[in-house]
Amino acid sequence: MTGEPEERSRLRAVDLVNECLAGILQRPGRTVMTLFGIVLGLAAFVAILGITASAQGQISKSFTELSATEVRVEDLTVTEPDFAGTAFPADAEERVLAIDGVRHAGVYWAVPANRVGAVTAVELPGGPSQSAIPVLAASPGLLSAVRGELGQGRALDAALDRRAERVAVLGGVAARQLGITRLDNRPVVIVGGMPLTVVGIVDQVERSPELLAAVWVPRGTVEKLWPVAVDPGQPPQMIIDTELGAAEMVARQAPLALRPDAAERLRASAPPDPSALREKVDTDLSALFLALAGLSLLVGAVGIANTTLVAVLERVPEIGLRRALGAQRRHIVAQFLTESTLLGLIGGLVATGAGAATVVGVALTQQWSPILAPWTVLVAPLIGGLTGLLAGLYPSVRAGRIEPVVALRG
Numbered sequence: 070m071t072g073e074p075e076e077r078s079r080l081r082a083v084d085l086v087n088e089c090l091a092g093i094l095q096r097p098g099r100t101v102m103t104l105f106g107i108v109l110g111l112a113a114f115v116a117i118l119g120i121t122a123s124a125q126g127q128i129s130k131s132f133t134e135l136s137a138t139e140v141r142v143e144d145l146t147v148t149e150p151d152f153a154g155t156a157f158p159a160d161a162e163e164r165v166l167a168i169d170g171v172r173h174a175g176v177y178w179a180v181p182a183n184r185v186g187a188v189t190a191v192e193l194p195g196g197p198s199q200s201a202i203p204v205l206a207a208s209p210g211l212l213s214a215v216r217g218e219l220g221q222g223r224a225l226d227a228a229l230d231r232r233a234e235r236v237a238v239l240g241g242v243a244a245r246q247l248g249i250t251r252l253d254n255r256p257v258v259i260v261g262g263m264p265l266t267v268v269g270i271v272d273q274v275e276r277s278p279e280l281l282a283a284v285w286v287p288r289g290t291v292e293k294l295w296p297v298a299v300d301p302g303q304p305p306q307m308i309i310d311t312e313l314g315a316a317e318m319v320a321r322q323a324p325l326a327l328r329p330d331a332a333e334r335l336r337a338s339a340p341p342d343p344s345a346l347r348e349k350v351d352t353d354l355s356a357l358f359l360a361l362a363g364l365s366l367l368v369g370a371v372g373i374a375n376t377t378l379v380a381v382l383e384r385v386p387e388i389g390l391r392r393a394l395g396a397q398r399r400h401i402v403a404q405f406l407t408e409s410t411l412l413g414l415i416g417g418l419v420a421t422g423a424g425a426a427t428v429v430g431v432a433l434t435q436q437w438s439p440i441l442a443p444w445t446v447l448v449a450p451l452i453g454g455l456t457g458l459l460a461g462l463y464p465s466v467r468a469g470r471i472e473p474v475v476a477l478r479g
Contacts, residue, residue, distance in 0.1 A: 089408045100412070103376040107416035107456060108423065110368065111449050115424025115441075116431075122440040123432045139276060140309040140320045142327065142337045144178075155305040156334040157327060159288075162210045164326045165307065170315025175211030177280075178305035180204040180291060184298045185261035188284055190247035200246045203283040204260055206291035206305075207238075214308040215276040222252045222269030225287050229268075233289040238269040240281035260284060263294055276308060316340055370460040377409045377464035385471060392473035402469035406461050413457020417450035424449065 093100050144156045157176045158164070165174040188202045211217075212224045225238055237258055239249060249256045249267060256267045265286065274280055291298065299305060307327075311319050320339035324332040381388070388401055425441060432439035 086407070089404060089411050093408060093411065099376060103373055103412060104416045104419065107370070107373065107413055107453055108420045110363070111417050111420030111453050112423040112427065114363075114452070115421055115445055115449050116427040118445045119424065119428030119439065119441040120431050122442060123428065123437045137340050138172075138311045138313060138316060139340055140311055140316050140323065140337055142307040142309065142320075142323050142335050144305040144334065145336055146334045155299060156331070157305055157307060161307060161327055162208055165309055165319075165323055166210075168319055168322050168326055170312045170319055171309055172312060173210055173213035173310040174307060175214035176208040176288065176305065176307045177205045177211050177285075179283075179300040179303040180206060180261075180286075180295055180298050181300045184295050188243075188247065189259040190249055191257050191259060191264075200243075202243045202246060205280070205283045205285050206288045207285040208288045211280075211285070211308070212238075212271065212274075214310050215274040215280060216310065217271050217274040217280075220270045220272035222267070224269055225285060230287040230289040233293040234287060235263060235265050235290060235294075236268045236287065237265040238271060238285040239267055240271050240283050240285070241273065242282040243284055244270045246282075258284065260286065261295060265290075370456045373409050373412055373457050373460040374464060376412075377405055377461045378467070380408070381405060381464050381468040381471075384468075388468055388471050389473045392471070398469040401471070402465045405465040405468045406458065409461025409465070410454050410458040413460070414450055414454035416457070417453020420453065421446055421449040 142157075146156055155176075155178060161176050162174045165171055182201070182203075185204045188200055188204065207225055209225050209227045209230050212219070220241065222238070225236070228234075229236055237260070239247070239258075244250065244267075247258065249258075249270070252267060252270070257264050258267060259265075265284075271281060271285070307323075309319060309323065317339045320337040323337045324335040328334055391401065425446065428441050429439045431437075
């Protein structure tokens with residue numbers, strides 16, 4: 070004995086990385102299958118956050134363009150015994166259009182079926198066509214208020230309404246039911262025994278799609294031909310198209326503007342706050358899909374733990390030999406722990422790319438603008454590495470406890 074202190078073995082970082090890469094690449098098939106679980110979980114995590122953020126912008130846009138700019142005013146008095154006509158005055162549209170923030174407004178109500186009976190189309194090549202189609206009294210501004218588009222002909226206007234002309238506009242669905250596809254032959258429909266010339270066909274509406282299945286008759290014509298004819302089950306109502314941000318203010322002012330003498334006869338409904346509803350949708354969907362992503366991540370962690378444990382059992386002789394040559398317990402633990410962490414980190418990097426590609430693909434398919442927060446891209450590989458680290462703790466500690474004598478004897 071020389072009396073000099075025994076030099077303890079050291080494991081350099083370069084050697085550690087080389088050993089880990091050798092262990093990972095030794096069985097590439099198993100490594101790929103191990104990575105699959107963690108890639109699936111983290112890719113789902115990245116994709117869910119990105120798709121949720123992209124959808125949030127689309128949901129916000131949809132609410133802004135439609136629901137957040139719609140106000141409905143309903144007549145509350147049509148079922149009262151002393152009912153003597155709708156609460157909406159003849160100049161209802163002009164009164165509401167005077168309110169700041171209002172773009173369009175229109176009134177309509179359903180005429181009772183027992184007053185008009187079935188609608189019959191005449192002068193058709195195949196003979197008369199009859200169908201039970203709703204008949205609506207419509208003011209001139211209704212088409213603009215529901216953001217409708219004419220396929221043919223003209224819309225109901227103030228002149229037709231004022232003169233109580235015997236004309237009608239058909240919704241696209243009603244026109245198909247009656248077999249009316251063109252207007253150059255001046256088709257006529259019989260409503261309540263009265264012939265009405267069809268002057269237009271509405272192709273589509275963004276609001277109240279049920280209006281496409283009805284016959285629109287000028288309000289003035291309905292009040293002349295069928296006075297005090299309102300279906301109690303479908304109260305008269307006004308649809309108001311507002312500027313963005315003006316809906317709540319318009320809803321407060323509309324009843325008083327329409328009937329300053331009896332505002333209580335009308336009830337205005339403003340749209341719900343779109344941001345609150347959007348946040349609720351986002352929260353519910355995110356919670357559901359993140360739970361699924363977490364489950365996939367757990368499966369990936371179990372896969373890494375299982376693979377690392379199997380690697381420890383297969384490499385017991387190697388571990389014993391290294392221990393006999395002077396490797397410390399911490400060196401063995403560090404090697405297997407680094408292997409599992411590296412597997413998780415690689416899985417996280419692959420998952421980040423896959424998740425980002427999924428977000429872009431979904432956004433392009435739905436014609437959205439893809440949105441992916443930078444922190445999502447940065448945190449995914451770190452989560453993968455942390456998952457691998459935690460999954461490899463037990464197998465690594467178990468490998469470090471293997472004694473050289475026992476390992477070499479086995």
